[in-house]
Amino acid sequence: MDGRFFSILLIAALLSPVQAALAQEERPSSPQVIEPEVERRDINRARIDTENFELGGYAGIMSVEDFGTNAVYGARLAYHITEGFFIEATYGMTTTDKTSFERLSGGAELLSDSERDLTYYNAVLGYNLFPGEVFLGGSRAMDSSLYVVAGAGSTDFGGDDEFTMVFGFGYRVLPTDSLAFHLNVRDHIFESDLLGQDDTYHNIEAILGLTFFF
Amino acid sequence: MRLLPLLAALLCLFCGDAFAAREAFEVVVNDPYIELHTGPGRGYPIFHVTERGERIEVLKRRTDWFKVRTPEGKEGWVKRKQMELTLLPTGEGVEFDDPVMNDVLAHRFEFGVQGGDLDGANLISAYLGYALTPNFTAELRGSRGLGDYSNTWLASANLTHTFFPKWRVSPFFSLGAGVVHTEPKSTLVQTEDRTDQTVQAAAGVRAYLTRRFVFRAEYRNYMVLTSRDDNEEVDEWTAGFSVFF
Numbered sequence: 261m262d263g264r265f266f267s268i269l270l271i272a273a274l275l276s277p278v279q280a281a282l283a284q285e286e287r288p289s290s291p292q293v294i295e296p297e298v299e300r301r302d303i304n305r306a307r308i309d310t311e312n313f314e315l316g317g318y319a320g321i322m323s324v325e326d327f328g329t330n331a332v333y334g335a336r337l338a339y340h341i342t343e344g345f346f347i348e349a350t351y352g353m354t355t356t357d358k359t360s361f362e363r364l365s366g367g368a369e370l371l372s373d374s375e376r377d378l379t380y381y382n383a384v385l386g387y388n389l390f391p392g393e394v395f396l397g398g399s400r401a402m403d404s405s406l407y408v409v410a411g412a413g414s415t416d417f418g419g420d421d422e423f424t425m426v427f428g429f430g431y432r433v434l435p436t437d438s439l440a441f442h443l444n445v446r447d448h449i450f451e452s453d454l455l456g457q458d459d460t461y462h463n464i465e466a467i468l469g470l471t472f473f474f
Numbered sequence: 475m476r477l478l479p480l481l482a483a484l485l486c487l488f489c490g491d492a493f494a495a496r497e498a499f500e501v502v503v504n505d506p507y508i509e510l511h512t513g514p515g516r517g518y519p520i521f522h523v524t525e526r527g528e529r530i531e532v533l534k535r536r537t538d539w540f541k542v543r544t545p546e547g548k549e550g551w552v553k554r555k556q557m558e559l560t561l562l563p564t565g566e567g568v569e570f571d572d573p574v575m576n577d578v579l580a581h582r583f584e585f586g587v588q589g590g591d592l593d594g595a596n597l598i599s600a601y602l603g604y605a606l607t608p609n610f611t612a613e614l615r616g617s618r619g620l621g622d623y624s625n626t627w628l629a630s631a632n633l634t635h636t637f638f639p640k641w642r643v644s645p646f647f648s649l650g651a652g653v654v655h656t657e658p659k660s661t662l663v664q665t666e667d668r669t670d671q672t673v674q675a676a677a678g679v680r681a682y683l684t685r686r687f688v689f690r691a692e693y694r695n696y697m698v699l700t701s702r703d704d705n706e707e708v709d710e711w712t713a714g715f716s717v718f719f
Contacts, residue, residue, distance in 0.1 A: 308499060308532055308534065308535050308540070309533070309534040309535065310534070310535045310536075311534055311535065311536050312536060312537060339717060340536065340537050341537070341684070341686060341687045341717050342537050342538065342684050342686075342687065343514060343515040343516060343537050343538060343539065344515075344516070345687065347587065347715065347717070349587075382598075383587040383598070383600070385715060388515065391513065391515040391516065391517055391518070392517070393512060393513065393518070401512065403512075403513040403514070403515075403518075405515070411589075412589045412596070412598050413598060414598065414618055414620055420625075420659060421618075421620055421625050422620060423595075423596035423598070423620035437534065437536075437541065473536070
């Protein structure tokens, strides 16, 4: 029974003595002659204001395949890991229209009103592909970056939650060190059998956002 | 005008950190010179240099870049590597309290997101870890499985043992318990939602990409303790990224 569960345990148990042996090798063979008495003084991190988080909101338009294009709103939290990479979590919502079939046929409604609301959340990994500066007039420069993102999440639409892949690019301009404007284009891709058969839906979103670093 | 203190208080909610850090933090340049860049990242040009012996004020930090102000009032970004070569006004070397690969306990919190496969369904998950010892990490994990026939929520508590925490690439294994909530899809014949308990074991590999950025891939085997006659075994494969705080 439950072979794999126990084989993982077994492998773990077998690895433990190996680790102990390796740990022993790491120890210095001779005792240290001089005990260093220098106290290492670390700078209290709290004294330097670290600004790696970015929080903000956005608004724009989102086209939901077959269901029209409508306003989309959302919130975003990002964490900058290195000068190149960041991770970002997003929650957004939009509403959808009737499909052209529903309009032309006159009667048949595919979805109820609440099923027409679309909400999504996702997590993406971003990379600052082209960092740079934007010049305003002759005396003002603002940091900027063109970045790409890829990730996954969930879309709640038509009474179901669908696994969603997200790809896109964005442009960030920082008028001050703590304030950023974003222009983003993202494709939310999911598969659904909403219209009778499994289909891949591409839902393109273009947004304008404002975020604060903290 | 009564609004002003209220506004200030509201602002402080957002930037309490910034106000607390207003106390100037100064270092002395100890290299022949230090370079100020126009932005915090690769490629930004150097527009100013400050010589040895000058005092510079450290204003803020973003990833591995520090914003500084020179005595002449020039503000620019300095790389971490150069900041490490400055001295405190007392003459001591500067050390930044940072997560370092082989100092596992310097930053105990770990957060990660992962994607993968749960028995044929797509899976997204997030976890928060707290290092109890260099080897042992307690983890809380939440996952969402999105499949063709049903969706699931998974929540669990796990204890993870990293075999060689000081190595750049290290295997680990994990044991835990939790609950799984299954919702059959609405387009199918209506069946009831159900919640079951699980126990799970996992094995995987973690690899440091940079000093605070980790790639992590793992296999997890759930035993779902159902109310039916047989327990169910479910396989999960995931990969993702984690950061340290």
